[in-house]
Amino acid sequence: MARYSNELKTGFKNYILEDSTYxxxxxxxxxxxxxxxxxxxxxxxxxxCSSQVKRAIEDALKDISIYPDNTDIRLREALSRDFGNQLTEDYFVTANSGSEIIDIISKVFLSEGDEVIVSQPCFLPYTAFTRWMGASAINVPMTKDYDYDLDAILEAITGRTKLVFLASPNNPSGNYIPFDELSRFLERVPKNVIVVYDEVYRHFAEAKDYTSALPFVQKGYNIIAINSFSKTYGLAGLRVGYCYAPLEISNYIRKVCKPFLLSSPALEGAIAALDDMxxxxxxxxxxxxxxxxxxxxxxxxxxxxxxxxxxxxxxxxxxxxxxxxxxxxxxxxxxxxxxxxxxxxxxxxxxxxxxxxxxxxxxxxxxxxx
Structure with missing residues (x-):
């Protein structure tokens, strides 16, 4: 048995064997x-979580022996309504948590030898999922006050850079990126680099100059906004997340989404959560x-x-x-x-x-x- 195990391990990827478990x-x-x-x-x-969500989940459990919707279209339509119909449903991609959205983004955009830029402290999956693809995470540290050094990030971009991870508010530091700073940054980012903008905590931001990625997606910048139902909606146990991006990007990401991806309780619970403002x-x-x-x-x-x-x-x-x-x-x-x-x-x-x-x-x- 050991001989076969050792032979098998010759096919294991070293960058996956590294301990990067979240x-x-x-x-x-x-x-x-x-x-x-x-x-x-x-x-x-x-x-x-919302009592409406609990009722929706209970109703979904009555038909738990039946496959859920083949696609996520009803949830994407609900998300479009939640965004005031400023984006159509095709701008959205859903998955089993915000973390899986990061994983999917890594899979569709990264290959061995590629680079992404992160700024620590940051959410660990940015670096872990990058490593799983054989790519390298280049750390451009935050300032001592835990602000992004956006100029240093721009300087760190090379021909191998595919993604730049930003979070606003950032976990675990709580800092955010003001609208004007993000706007200037996006103007200077090379057109072949995608900014992954984690806005999972956006509902809690009170700063007058805080911004989501919405206005920049509407203008067609290469930016993907990550969101989750775990925080504001209280659905951490259901594992539902989504992103939105310009149509060229969102339609590309959706090509790898599996049928029956979301369970019935997750799908119905998320739709109900969006309805209980x-x-x-x-x-x-x-x-x-x-x-x-x-x-x-x-x-x-x-x-x-x-x-x-x-x-x-x-x-x-x-x-x-x-x-x-x-x-x-x-x-x-x-x-x-x-x-x-x-x-x-x-x-x-x-x-x-x-x-x-x-x-x-x-x-x-x-x-x-x-």
Whole structure:
């Protein structure tokens, strides 16, 4: 058996054998009776999901023995309506999560020897999925204030560059790219390079000069906007994501989409989620309120953090990141060290409900007083 295994391994690709597995924020821990657990490690929706979504999923389960829709056209039509019919359904591509959208983009645009540009700290799949295609991820680090160095990114583009990954708001730093800066950047990007613009957290951005990719897609720039139903809509467990891009790009990406790609519960749940704007607004309002509350609390405690437009905040903990994470976990508070995102020593904390946020701040206070 070992002989065959060794012979088989000669066909394995070395760049896939490298350890690049994405590790999520972990499942909810179990604590002793009477200790409540607050999961603030995965940027999940603290309100759960819409009751309309739950009803749609329950209805879908009645016919679970039947194949789902062969295509995603109904969801793409719903997305078009959600965008105020500013884009037709053909501009959209859907998949099983925003991460799979990144994977698909990597597959259709990257080959061995190609390069992509990332700016760390960033979402790990940008680099991991690039490596799986035999391409190289070139890191153009963010500034010390966790802003993109767009001029340095332009300078790093070579003849091998195929993709540039940007995120606004960025995970885990929470920074964003103002409209004017993104506009100037796109004007200077070579026409054969595609900008992958991760806007998963766009609903939470309040900055007046924040922008989605929509106006740039409408103008025909080479930009692909990644979105997910995991955050704002509270459907992390369903795994639904999408992107939108100029028609030449979206029609090309869709050529590799499989039939029956989305399950019936995922398809019906996502369509129902887009129809419940009251739930979306309640989520956005909660995050806005709790973001102000948490940042004020961190300021009062003397904890260094970075300005954020997301539903999370990046902090510089008063002790080592792993010790800090463990201290809070012992009190039932789950947070996320993000060294593997490219922010060594830093910790990301998601905004939860008021009781969760109060418990988190109280735990930090206990640490400082210990």
């Amino acid at each position: 590790k999520g924020g972990g499942r909810k821990i179990t604590m002793p009776k009477g200790v409540e657990v607050h999961k603030l490690s995965s940027n999940e929706n603290p309100l759960g 009251d739930f979306v607004q309640r989520t956005v309002d909660l995050i806005s309120k709790e973001r102000r509350f948490v940042l004020k609390g961190l300021t009062n405690l003397g904890i260094k953090f970075w300005s954020t437009q997301g539903n999370f905040v990046l902090i510089d903990p008063p002790i080592g990141d792993l010790d800090f994470t463990q201290f809070l976990q012992d009190k039932g508070i789950m947070v996320r060290p993000v060294g593997n995102f490219g922010a060594p020593g830093k910790v990301r904390i998601s905004f939860g409900t008021r009781p969760a946020n109060e418990a988190m701040l109280e735990a930090i206070k206990d640490l400082l007083n210990s």
